Amino acid sequence: MSKEGYAVEGRQRDIDFHLPGNQPEMTPDETRLRVEELRAYYGKSLAVNNVTLSIKTKKVTAIIGPSGCGKSTFIRCLNRMHEVTPGARVEGKVLLDGGDLYGSGIDPVEVRRRVGMVFQKPNPFPTMSIYDNVAAGFKLNGSRDRRIIEDKVEKSLKMAALWEEVRSDLHKPGTSLSGGQQQRLCIARALAVDPEVLLMDEPCSALDPIATAKIEELIHELKDSVTIVIVTHNMQQAARVSDYTAFFYLGELVEFGATGDIFTTPEKRQTEDYITGRFG
Amino acid sequence: MQGEPQVINRPLGRLLTRASGKLVHPDAQVINLGDRFFYTLTRGLAFCVIFLVILLVLDLFRGSWEAIRQFGLKFLVGTTWDPVARQFGTLPTIVGTIVKAFIALLLAVPISIGSAIFISFYTPKWLRPVISYPIELLAGIPSIIFGLWGLFVMVPVIRVLQVWLKANFGWFPLFNGPAVYGVGVLAGSAILAIMITPIIAAISRDILLTVPRTQIEGMLALGATKWEAIWKVALPYARTGLLGAVILGLGRAIGETMAVTMVGGNSFDLIHSLFDPVHSMASQIASEFAEATYSLYVSSLIYVGLVLFGITIIISLLAQLLLWRLSKGRIAILE
Ligand SMILES: Nc1ncnc2c1ncn2[C@@H]1O[C@H](COP(=O)(O)OP(=O)(O)OP(=O)(O)O)[C@@H](O)[C@H]1O
Ligand SMILES: [Mg+2]
Numbered sequence: 001m002s003k004e005g006y007a008v009e010g011r012q013r014d015i016d017f018h019l020p021g022n023q024p025e026m027t028p029d030e031t032r033l034r035v036e037e038l039r040a041y042y043g044k045s046l047a048v049n050n051v052t053l054s055i056k057t058k059k060v061t062a063i064i065g066p067s068g069c070g071k072s073t074f075i076r077c078l079n080r081m082h083e084v085t086p087g088a089r090v091e092g093k094v095l096l097d098g099g100d101l102y103g104s105g106i107d108p109v110e111v112r113r114r115v116g117m118v119f120q121k122p123n124p125f126p127t128m129s130i131y132d133n134v135a136a137g138f139k140l141n142g143s144r145d146r147r148i149i150e151d152k153v154e155k156s157l158k159m160a161a162l163w164e165e166v167r168s169d170l171h172k173p174g175t176s177l178s179g180g181q182q183q184r185l186c187i188a189r190a191l192a193v194d195p196e197v198l199l200m201d202e203p204c205s206a207l208d209p210i211a212t213a214k215i216e217e218l219i220h221e222l223k224d225s226v227t228i229v230i231v232t233h234n235m236q237q238a239a240r241v242s243d244y245t246a247f248f249y250l251g252e253l254v255e256f257g258a259t260g261d262i263f264t265t266p267e268k269r270q271t272e273d274y275i276t277g278r279f280g
Numbered sequence: 281m282q283g284e285p286q287v288i289n290r291p292l293g294r295l296l297t298r299a300s301g302k303l304v305h306p307d308a309q310v311i312n313l314g315d316r317f318f319y320t321l322t323r324g325l326a327f328c329v330i331f332l333v334i335l336l337v338l339d340l341f342r343g344s345w346e347a348i349r350q351f352g353l354k355f356l357v358g359t360t361w362d363p364v365a366r367q368f369g370t371l372p373t374i375v376g377t378i379v380k381a382f383i384a385l386l387l388a389v390p391i392s393i394g395s396a397i398f399i400s401f402y403t404p405k406w407l408r409p410v411i412s413y414p415i416e417l418l419a420g421i422p423s424i425i426f427g428l429w430g431l432f433v434m435v436p437v438i439r440v441l442q443v444w445l446k447a448n449f450g451w452f453p454l455f456n457g458p459a460v461y462g463v464g465v466l467a468g469s470a471i472l473a474i475m476i477t478p479i480i481a482a483i484s485r486d487i488l489l490t491v492p493r494t495q496i497e498g499m500l501a502l503g504a505t506k507w508e509a510i511w512k513v514a515l516p517y518a519r520t521g522l523l524g525a526v527i528l529g530l531g532r533a534i535g536e537t538m539a540v541t542m543v544g545g546n547s548f549d550l551i552h553s554l555f556d557p558v559h560s561m562a563s564q565i566a567s568e569f570a571e572a573t574y575s576l577y578v579s580s581l582i583y584v585g586l587v588l589f590g591i592t593i594i595i596s597l598l599a600q601l602l603l604w605r606l607s608k609g610r611i612a613i614l615e
Binding site for chain 2: 079081084086109110112113116117119121123125126127128136137140141186189190193
């Protein structure tokens, strides 16, 4: 089905492509992350303006929008990574299970353990083996017991669908893997910390189609255990993997809703134009 | 090099290339000529350097030949340096040089790497030059100035420290020496440490600034504190470069002449404590050369130079080996 097809025929709601969670009205999903009036600045310039939305538990939420519209900035606010950039600042609230991540006395380090992140370019630690890469975060606060760590590494690699490929090479450097494997290694590394939410900033943009398909499949399996927020430039990918979609434009949230609705019956003109490829 | 097609960067060149369907720009001949010129030039210069090194080694051997024939390798383990008796052995100064250099490293490395970490990771960008500039300035100060400062300012302080150490911890063999001189191993090491700290710090800072943000953020995203990210990711990532910086500092400490001549205490006896005065090999050559009145004496001093040269080569080879071991198994870094 062509991209245009969504917009034209989609209005009748008889969509024939796979839409996992397109009936939020029938089974109201639980909210894991509630973002309220979020503003993010770089120095004086405003990159994310007044965003309010809810991210549902064990669902995949896709963030789409043209380049520079603040997608990366937005998800970096969800694990307090934005403030790592010098001069960057956040206003508003991000409630994780009701508790404000930006509340006073909240340790960003603790936040990042609960909200993990996978970056655009795979960034395994080159001086560590595959095993140590996966164990790196877990060892920070987890057990020192070797058996427990080994179990955790195996479990995480299995979750990231990488175990079979690397089980005999665990001592090799993480950078000896292919790009797609490296990205799954980074996913395993993030999963080893047992995050409640996993943020992914264009995790496939540096990968070829086969590696991309593997990651998408993985996202599908992961959502049974973790809430996922994924930034993507690829509209088809958003349609394939997500339950909810948020469309950002010029730092603002233009439209947010079930992926099926966004892709078939967008309410805003801008969303429709973007999805149908008329701009962006 | 020569067989490859010319890559043209200019937009016009691209256009022409595409239009004509050929990979070679019409100007390629011209570009090629310039390319060749620089290739030949740089190759020539590189060979010049190698040639000079070979010449230097040959000359060192020629100059020290008389002493080599006379003393052989015993020169390296002999402990008497007696020009009157025409007896030369240089073990004490070899030991003195190496001990001073390593103590200097021990003092300088934590300070310099620490300050490099501070500048690279904890200082806002605008403040970095304010802190870095004095360090670079310090690195450029001539060693005689360090020597003078050391002699008049540092040595008196060291003397007090040594007397106190001896009085309270004199039972410890390293502190059981002639404390009241002030000049000696400790003073020499301290001045060397002060001299190499800015060098190691400046290079380490440049190295640490090259650690990609994504590496550090990758660790932070796992719930690491900033310090954990620096310690477990940034420093390991930069380790080969940091090691290089340290080796450079060590090289300077071993070859340093003027400042250690002034505060090292110039004795030819084997050291037993941190307070004993002893020559470094470089200071030994510099201060004795004018007094070398007969050829075996001169030849022995050149032999010392040859040994010093050998030590620096061994150190750099060990460093290469270490670097190779560190980077072994590391394939491409995806950044
Ligand atoms: N480190 C920074 N300092 C200053 N401004 C920044 C910085 N990073 C991003 N910006 C600005 O913030 C805005 C949003 O950037 P952001 O990276 O969030 O966009 P994005 O939607 O992720 O784009 P892309 O799809 O290209 O990754 C842009 O206008 C950008 O210029
Ligand atoms: Mg981005």
